[in-house]
Every structure is written in C-alpha cells, then in structure tokens.
Amino acid sequence: MISVKNLTKIYKVYRKTGNLIKDIFFRKYEDILALDKVSFEIGKNELVGFIGPNGAGKTTTLKILSGILYPTSGKVSVLGFFPFDKKEAFLKQISFVMGQRNQLIWDLPAIDTFFLNKEIYELDEEKFKKNLQKLTTIFSAKKLIQKPVKMLSLGERMKMEFIAALLHQPKIIFLDEPTIGLDIFSQEAIRNFIKDYQKEFQATIILTSHYLEDVKRLAKRLIIINKGKILYDGSLTAILQKFSSVKYVSLILEKEIKKEVLFKIGKPIVYQFPKVVFRIQKKDLPQVVAYINDQIPYLDLAIEDEKIEEVVKNLFKNQQ
Numbered sequence: 206m207i208s209v210k211n212l213t214k215i216y217k218v219y220r221k222t223g224n225l226i227k228d229i230f231f232r233k234y235e236d237i238l239a240l241d242k243v244s245f246e247i248g249k250n251e252l253v254g255f256i257g258p259n260g261a262g263k264t265t266t267l268k269i270l271s272g273i274l275y276p277t278s279g280k281v282s283v284l285g286f287f288p289f290d291k292k293e294a295f296l297k298q299i300s301f302v303m304g305q306r307n308q309l310i311w312d313l314p315a316i317d318t319f320f321l322n323k324e325i326y327e328l329d330e331e332k333f334k335k336n337l338q339k340l341t342t343i344f345s346a347k348k349l350i351q352k353p354v355k356m357l358s359l360g361e362r363m364k365m366e367f368i369a370a371l372l373h374q375p376k377i378i379f380l381d382e383p384t385i386g387l388d389i390f391s392q393e394a395i396r397n398f399i400k401d402y403q404k405e406f407q408a409t410i411i412l413t414s415h416y417l418e419d420v421k422r423l424a425k426r427l428i429i430i431n432k433g434k435i436l437y438d439g440s441l442t443a444i445l446q447k448f449s450s451v452k453y454v455s456l457i458l459e460k461e462i463k464k465e466v467l468f469k470i471g472k473p474i475v476y477q478f479p480k481v482v483f484r485i486q487k488k489d490l491p492q493v494v495a496y497i498n499d500q501i502p503y504l505d506l507a508i509e510d511e512k513i514e515e516v517v518k519n520l521f522k523n524q525q
C-alpha cells in the first residue's frame with residue numbers, strides 16, 4: 206500500500222543577513238535536512254503510530270505521502286502512485302486530516318461542506334447518503350452537522366472535519382495530530398471514531414501524535430522518528446524488550462521490617478509503609494524475587510514493566 210525507500214527531504218531556506226545589498230544580490234540559502242533516508246512499508250488495513258519530538262519530520266513525511274511536497278530523493282509509492290503526480294485516481298483514495306488546519310466553511314453548517322465534497326469527489330447520491338449516515342452515527346453528530354461551523358466547539362468541529370475528510374471513503378488516511386488541543390473526552394471520542402472507522406472500512410491509517418495515549422489505544426505498530434531518522438519500527442510491546450532494561454517491583458509489606466534487610470535490594474524509589482517500590486535491572490529480577498520470598502514478609506507483590514512513555518523519552522534523550 207505504502208512503500209518508502211531512502212526518502213530524503215531537504216528544505217532550502219533563504220537566510221537574511223540584514224545587509225540589503227547582500228540580501229538582494231547574494232542570497233544565501235541554508236539546507237535543512239528534514240528527512241534522512243527514511244524507509245518503511247505499510248500494508249493494507251494497518252494502523253501505524255508515527256511519533257517523534259517537534260521537528261522530527263512527521264508532518265514532512267505525511268505531506269510527501271499525500272502529494273503536497275516533492276521529495277528531494279528516494280522512492281515513494283502509495284497505492285502504486287507517485288503521490289506528487291496528484292493523479293485523480295490517487296487523490297480520490299486518500300485523505301489528510303490535520304488537527305490544526307480546517308477545510309470547513311466557517312459561516313455555514315458543516316453539511317454544506319459535505320455537499321461540496323460530494324461534488325469534488327463525484328460521489329453518487331446513494332453512496333454519499335450511506336456514508337454520511339454511517340459517519341454521523343459513529344460520531345453521534347446528526348444535529349451538529351446543521352449548525353454553523355463557527356458556533357461549534359473545538360471538539361465538535363474536529364468531528365465535522367473528520368466526516369468531511371472521510372465521506373469519500375478513502376483507503377488511506379493520514380492523520381496529523383488529530384487530537385491536539387482537545388479535552389480528554391473529545392480525544393476519547395476521536396480515538397473511538399478512528400477505531401470504528403478502520404474496522405468498518407478496512408482503511409490504512411498513519412497517525413502522528415504527541416500523545417502516546419493515542420498511539421497506545423490505536424496502533425499495534427509504532428514508528429519512531431527523530432531528526433529525520435527512524436529510530437524504531439516495530440510493535441508497541443517489543444519496544445520494551447528492545448530498549449528497556451528495568452523492572453519495577455512493588456511490595457505491600459505485612460509488617461515493618463528492618464531497613465537493612467529491605468535496602469539490601471537497593472534504595473527503593475517509594476518507601477511509605479506498607480508500600481515499597483524498587484526499580485531494578487531486568488537481569489537481577491530472579492535473585493531479587495528469590496530474596497524477597499525468603500526474607501521479606503509481604504501481603505502483595507507486583508512486577509511491572511517500565512512505562513512506554515519513559516522508554517521513548519530516554520530514547521530521545523540518548524539521541525541528543
């Protein structure tokens with residue numbers, strides 16, 4: 206469905222020196238390497254979370270995949286098309302939703318934009334009605350589509366954006382931070398919607414987000430990018446195996462015990478009777494558990510993985 210090989214994008218930016226003569230006659234350009242030999246393949250019906258810090262290259266990648274930007278070098282194929290050719294058959298099968306941009310007509314109800322899109326995408330009456338029905342149902346938005354867009358809340362407007370972007374039933378959807386700025390309830394509504402849409406229409410989706418929660422809830426596969434380079438491409442669960450070397454051991458003590466006995470494991474990160482939490486190296490787990498069972502009376506013991514948020518944060522930190 207989507208294939209990218211050694212994709213590189215260099216932005217040329219004009220740099221002002223402040224000297225008028227120099228600025229006019231000797232323009233200086235600076236190269237910004239936004240994508241550096243990025244490669245990946247995405248199959249049908251996959252939902253991939255694409256994450257990375259500000260300026261990592263996420264939006265640039267999505268813009269190239271959707272045909273908005275021309276790549277500097279490398280191969281890009283989406284549904285067998287080179288996106289920048291902007292063939293009608295290609296454009297009709299994709300959609301690009303950006304959290305910060307909107308396509309709705311401000312003064313009119315969203316339904317008017319939907320009718321406009323019906324014409325643009327040449328949808329027949331039947332299909333248009335059917336899709337609109339489905340989309341407004343998943344979003345419980347039957348009434349909202351009749352209200353002028355400017356009167357809608359941010360979350361409601363985002364729902365309308367989604368409907369407008371999906372009426373033509375695209376096979377591939379690029380979502381660039383679709384939940385940005387929304388409260389937790391609207392974020393949840395959007396997440397549920399994305400899930401339902403994908404199930405219903407078997408769409409292929411790439412989702413960028415700064416909220417790892419979005420990705421955790423929606424994607425099985427994660428691509429992590431930083432400074433234009435891919436750091437990780439794999440399952441959400443495997444990332445812990447690959448990059449995390451610690452485990453958390455929590456205990457609820459049965460009674461107070463000598464500090465020396467407890468601290469032999471290491472200095473706990475939480476120590477508030479009856480609760481104690483140790484952060485230990487994965488490789489030490491068997492000895493630590495054996496020691497606890499032998500020496501420490503407890504009511505409850507739990508072993509937890511490091512949080513994915515922490516692992517990702519460390520990954521970026523090590524890259525600085």
Ligand SMILES: Nc1ncnc2c1ncn2[C@@H]1O[C@H](COP(=O)(O)OP(=O)(O)OP(=O)(O)O)[C@@H](O)[C@H]1O
Nearest residue numbers: 216218237239257258259260261262263264265266
């Ligand atoms: N039109 C442009 N002209 C010049 N440089 C650009 C342009 N668009 C993006 N860049 C630069 O390219 C790099 C990648 O930007 P991009 O917008 O793809 O990042 P991003 O991962 O989407 O970040 P964010 O999380 O902030 O949205 C950054 O260094 C950015 O400053």
Ligand SMILES: [Mg+2]
Nearest residue numbers: 263264265381
């Ligand atoms: Mg971006």
